[in-house]
Amino acid sequence: MMRPRLALVPGEPAGIGPELVVRAAQLDWDATLVVYGDAARLRRAADALSLPLHLHAPGDVAGSPRSLEIIDIPHPVAVMPGIPAPANAASVVEALTRAARACLAGHCDGMVTGPVHKAAINDGGIPFTGTTGLLAAEAGCEVVMMLANPAMRVALQTVHLPLRAVPDAITPEALARTLRIVDGALRTQFGIAEPIITVLGLNPHAGEDGHLGREELDIIAPALARLREEGLQLLGPLPADTAFLPDKLRGVDAVLAMYHDQGLPVLKHADFAHAVNITLGLPFPRVAVDHGTALDLAGRGLADPSSLFAAIRCATTLARRVAPV
Template sequence: MTAIRLALVPGEPAGVGPELCVRLAQRPRDHDLVAFADADTLRAAADVLGLPLRLLPPDNPATQPGDLGLVVIPNPVRAAFGTPDPRNAPAVIGALRDAAAACLDGRFDGLVTGPVHKAVINEGGIPYSGTTELLAEQAGREVVMMLANDVVRVALATTHLPLRAVADAITAPALERTLRITHAALRTDFGIAEPVIAVLGLNPHAGEGGHLGREEIDVIEPLLVRLRGEGLRLIGPVPADTAFLPARLSGFDAVVAMYHDQGLPVLKYSGFEQAVNLTLGLPYPRVAVDHGTALDLAGKGLADPSSLFAAADTCARMARLRRTLSA
């Protein structure tokens, strides 16, 4: 059986992504790793860290510490750590699109991505709301954002919306899509045959019987009843202030939060360095770091690689499980 192959995109070349990728290349691994990136930027990152880096053609197995396969995506402008240049935005987006296309056509088994600077990409003249949205559009799939660490998995019913808009976005069709995608991913990507999902209420105390809002009564509860009738194991609506107590979490395989800051602060507090960002619903596993470009640390060799390490390990594990299930 051929080794699992992962496509690796460092993200913003002026950020910590290239350094993290060089550190990742030093680790022993049982899968092949190929970066879609600018060669000079990776070499500069290796020099900053004082670590060996041998860039190999993408078809050469890169499984030894210090080896990294490379599909060259040249930056138009030499990257300066800590100072992003919008002229490099096409290369950043090109690397993401090319790596994702290679996953879609089966050349790679999964995609691992570093941090991207949204504002710089938009300043470069490329409309960009996020990598999750870019990959979903490219694959023609509806997706769900999940963040996970060793303590909890949190999927989001809504992502980057102002609070004023959240309640209107919690509709039965939208929430059903989130729950079905999350349920399917827990089975195919995490190997959980009958996943148990806790669904948070939108309002304090899950609406307090309608006294603090009717979204639970009018939208969430009827949907959960219907989906339970199909066999999905859904708990809720659960008040968000008690859902993350350790005794309760032990009974859930994942939590679906209604909005970004309802679930993610708890996850990040419980283990930010090991947290990863997953895009559920794609034809391939995609796992990203759960942090930004950290421009203030770039080029100094100080960035913590734990999240990228966790992302690569998680992506390889998911890809291996998908391969096993499809055999």
């Protein structure tokens, strides 16, 4: 295919997102980056970093490697770095929505998103649980969150739930839905013909044969057995404290953790700078940074762009793989 077109949304305007996008503009990518956001905010970020930035409308000839296409979505309220403005919530959501619709319409081949401040959007009067949920609603499909870095891929059975609510959310139906999405995405988006997925247990030692909890015996193991009959290659349920050892990960294409802090601390410890957040199940690739808005770093020129750069590279690769022949 030709160079993929990636919709790039900076995210929270008061956070480090605009600065990361300006740094991305300094490099020559194997994709065309189309920014959905406030052009004036990007120019102010470029001035603060003393970096060149040329923004041009889609279709115009780029002036240099430091050029970005821009779909200008102005913020109604002036932005102070590090201080979220709930009055800008609607423009942030509009940028995400328009970028998603561009991907669904085929105008863009994939989507890269910066960090979003959920509280600021909710404080602006817009119910918002996160970008992943917004994209799933726009596409009308069920999705799974998976973080990845060069060391491993970790998908999540439950995401932002309090620990008290996790066991009740782990059902045979929910496990089957998640594992089918992960298996399908590994095949279609990642080009893995026969993916192998390790499934973690919920309890310490994966329940210790029922002595430390029965979720593995009553729910997880039977669900895996039924999915194996469909052809899925699944290992587990395995104890989480040993499943991430190098010899256990060898040959494994993804790990399914039962809850957020069971799997992600291990992945981020292994390589936080190059980790990305991938939404599985969408009809287009969506890759995000794996960190937050870092309001304490905004406007200081200290933000590390490594995760955004990794997200752009990952989205470019995925866009090429899922492009129609």
